Amino acid sequence: MTASSLPAWLERLGGVAFVVLVAILPLVLPGRFWPHVLAITMIYAILALGQNVITGWCGLLTLGQAAFLGLGAYTSALLTMNFGVPWPLALLAAGVVAGTCGALLAIPCLRVRSDFLSLVTIAFNQMFFVIANNWMGLTRGPMGLPSVPPMSLFGFDMRSQQAQFWTILGVAALIYFGVSRLTSGPIGRAWSMIRDDEIAARAAGVQVTFYKVLAFGVGCFICGLAGSLYAHFLRLVSPDMFNLEESLLMMQMAILGGLASVPGSALGAALMVLIPEALRSSEPWLITLRPGIAGALLVALMIWRPNGLLGAAGPERGPLHAVRGLVRTASLKLAMARTR
Amino acid sequence: MNALACEGVSKSFLGVAALSDVSLTVAPGETLGIIGPNGSGKTTLFNIMAGQLHADRGRIALSGRDVTGLAPHRIASLGLARTFQNLRLFAGLTALENVMAGGHLRAPTGVLGQLLRPPSVVRAERAAREEAAELLAEVGLGAHRTALPSQLSYGQTKRLELARALNIRPRVLLLDEPTAGMNDAQASEILDLVRRVKEKWKLTLIVIEHNVAVLTRFADRLFVLDAGRMVTKGAPFEVVRDRRVIEAYLGIGAA
Numbered sequence: 001m002t003a004s005s006l007p008a009w010l011e012r013l014g015g016v017a018f019v020v021l022v023a024i025l026p027l028v029l030p031g032r033f034w035p036h037v038l039a040i041t042m043i044y045a046i047l048a049l050g051q052n053v054i055t056g057w058c059g060l061l062t063l064g065q066a067a068f069l070g071l072g073a074y075t076s077a078l079l080t081m082n083f084g085v086p087w088p089l090a091l092l093a094a095g096v097v098a099g100t101c102g103a104l105l106a107i108p109c110l111r112v113r114s115d116f117l118s119l120v121t122i123a124f125n126q127m128f129f130v131i132a133n134n135w136m137g138l139t140r141g142p143m144g145l146p147s148v149p150p151m152s153l154f155g156f157d158m159r160s161q162q163a164q165f166w167t168i169l170g171v172a173a174l175i176y177f178g179v180s181r182l183t184s185g186p187i188g189r190a191w192s193m194i195r196d197d198e199i200a201a202r203a204a205g206v207q208v209t210f211y212k213v214l215a216f217g218v219g220c221f222i223c224g225l226a227g228s229l230y231a232h233f234l235r236l237v238s239p240d241m242f243n244l245e246e247s248l249l250m251m252q253m254a255i256l257g258g259l260a261s262v263p264g265s266a267l268g269a270a271l272m273v274l275i276p277e278a279l280r281s282s283e284p285w286l287i288t289l290r291p292g293i294a295g296a297l298l299v300a301l302m303i304w305r306p307n308g309l310l311g312a313a314g315p316e317r318g319p320l321h322a323v324r325g326l327v328r329t330a331s332l333k334l335a336m337a338r339t340r
Numbered sequence: 341m342n343a344l345a346c347e348g349v350s351k352s353f354l355g356v357a358a359l360s361d362v363s364l365t366v367a368p369g370e371t372l373g374i375i376g377p378n379g380s381g382k383t384t385l386f387n388i389m390a391g392q393l394h395a396d397r398g399r400i401a402l403s404g405r406d407v408t409g410l411a412p413h414r415i416a417s418l419g420l421a422r423t424f425q426n427l428r429l430f431a432g433l434t435a436l437e438n439v440m441a442g443g444h445l446r447a448p449t450g451v452l453g454q455l456l457r458p459p460s461v462v463r464a465e466r467a468a469r470e471e472a473a474e475l476l477a478e479v480g481l482g483a484h485r486t487a488l489p490s491q492l493s494y495g496q497t498k499r500l501e502l503a504r505a506l507n508i509r510p511r512v513l514l515l516d517e518p519t520a521g522m523n524d525a526q527a528s529e530i531l532d533l534v535r536r537v538k539e540k541w542k543l544t545l546i547v548i549e550h551n552v553a554v555l556t557r558f559a560d561r562l563f564v565l566d567a568g569r570m571v572t573k574g575a576p577f578e579v580v581r582d583r584r585v586i587e588a589y590l591g592i593g594a595a
């Protein structure tokens with residue numbers, strides 16, 4: 001809930017117009033490369049939004065979201081491959097499994113704050129990676145799960161790139177719609193209250209623990225849905241797709257676009273996926289600069305727009321005044337980790 | 341029945357007694373002033389009444405109901421609201437949203453309801469917005485709905501916090517130094533406002549104040565704390581002449 005200057009109906013209209021515009025893209029873009037990159041961008045936009053629910057609105061610095069992406073991906077892939085579950089059901093199951101695990105993980109995690117919470121979630125991410133990499137019987141370990149079936153709706157497999165693109169767009173649009181509704185009402189307000197001042201939130205009647213668990217549950221549910229899209233779009237699941245690097249990327253997207261900003265999450269994802277891909281397609285060696293560019297971007301951001309690109313301007317007036325210190329720490333950690 | 345009663349409340353931090361055996365009662369509609377030097381345990385007492393801290397010994401009753409050990413959000417839902425000594429506003433929310441935050445307990449917070457937004461949910465949110473706007477106007481901030489707390493003056497943030505506390509719709513309101521850092525004119529302005537809202541919502545008030553002169557005019561009764569113990573209590577003009585009170589403030593021998 002940022003202090004937006006646009007009237008609600010105009011924002012809604014802008015959202016619909018944007019979705020329509022994106023839907024036209026695969027028809028007008030030549031070749032298969034850019035539609036593919038855009039589909040990946042949309043999946044990351046979902047992930048950035050899930051991260052943003054937990055970190056931007058509720059103020060919890062979690063750094064293990066790739067584990068929930070992986071949980072969703074493996075759940076969906078295994079259900080469709082081993083049990084013939086139709087994809088829409090597997091998608092939902094992926095969300096539910098990831099969301100439930102997120103909520104369960106949140107319960108012990110809520111005893112620790114800020115820096116410690118990020119350590120616990122990093123540890124969870126590493127545990128997930130180790131298990132996925134070693135449980136040969138279920139995940140085939142580092143060989144991964146090849147030939148995951150494509151997405152399907154009502155029994156029809158979606159083999160064309162365009163159909164897959166639109167399906168991903170549809171799911172992403174629904175998730176963005178849902179999150180804007182959740183965050184613009186009393187639930188989003190309660191999350192922001194907790195982020196800004198836990199003691200005052202309690203005094204105003206907010207059941208803090210419940211809302212933190214809810215934020216984790218919702219954020220990880222969203223992450224799990226993205227996992228299913230990811231698995232069935234790439235037709236492949238392997239453990240190294242869900243390492244800590246991925247978690248850092250999600251956090252970076254959420255911060256870059258603007259914490260507690262719905263359109264900011266999409267913008268952050270677009271920048272972090274499209275710029276490197278544009279570099280790669282013009283001069284392949286430029287991609288090696290990616291971590292450096294990302295780090296420099298974050299440092300510049302913390303100096304000039306500490307609330308993110310679509311967050312409110314000016315350090316003193318931003319809606320994220322309360323978590324700015326937290327975000328600074330996180331950005332520095334990210335910048336260091338990514339330039340390693 | 342008392343609006344609020346503390347009975348034998350004691351609290352120590354790492355062996356240092358912050359409150360020892362404090363008992364007090366407040367009748368419905370009464371204004372009780374709590375005075376005492378720095379570190380005498382006034383705010384600790386507030387924190388225990390509101391559930392932010394739990395007493396080591398003793399009981400708290402709100403309108404006759406035992407609330408000892410309940411969580412702050414439960415106590416808030418039973419009709420107690422407070423303001424904080426050093427303002428705790430929500431920095432990322434606008435003034436209007438800060439007041440709406442106080443209405444959290446009345447808001448429909450089901451996830452499904454918020455996603456689907458049936459008419460009842462839409463109406464509730466609109467009503468909450470209107471009520472909050474009225475309260476903002478009531479405290480004189482009607483023109484600052486979209487301002488963030490950091491864009492308001494100190495006096496305005498104090499008023500905003502009062503509006504948020506009122507939106508909890510309490511029966512008992514705890515005010516922790518409502519006039520701290522204000523000059524006399526500003527102080528009497530905010531106390532006039534407090535008096536007005538107290539009459540309007542039939543509130544029971546407990547006020548912590550440093551400015552004893554202000555409080556003797558404002559409170560029905562005074563309760564004096566020093567080093568975690570009650571020194572005396574009673575009608576304001578008797579209390580401020582009490583030798584023990586003067587000693588607590590100015591040192592032994594001053595009287």
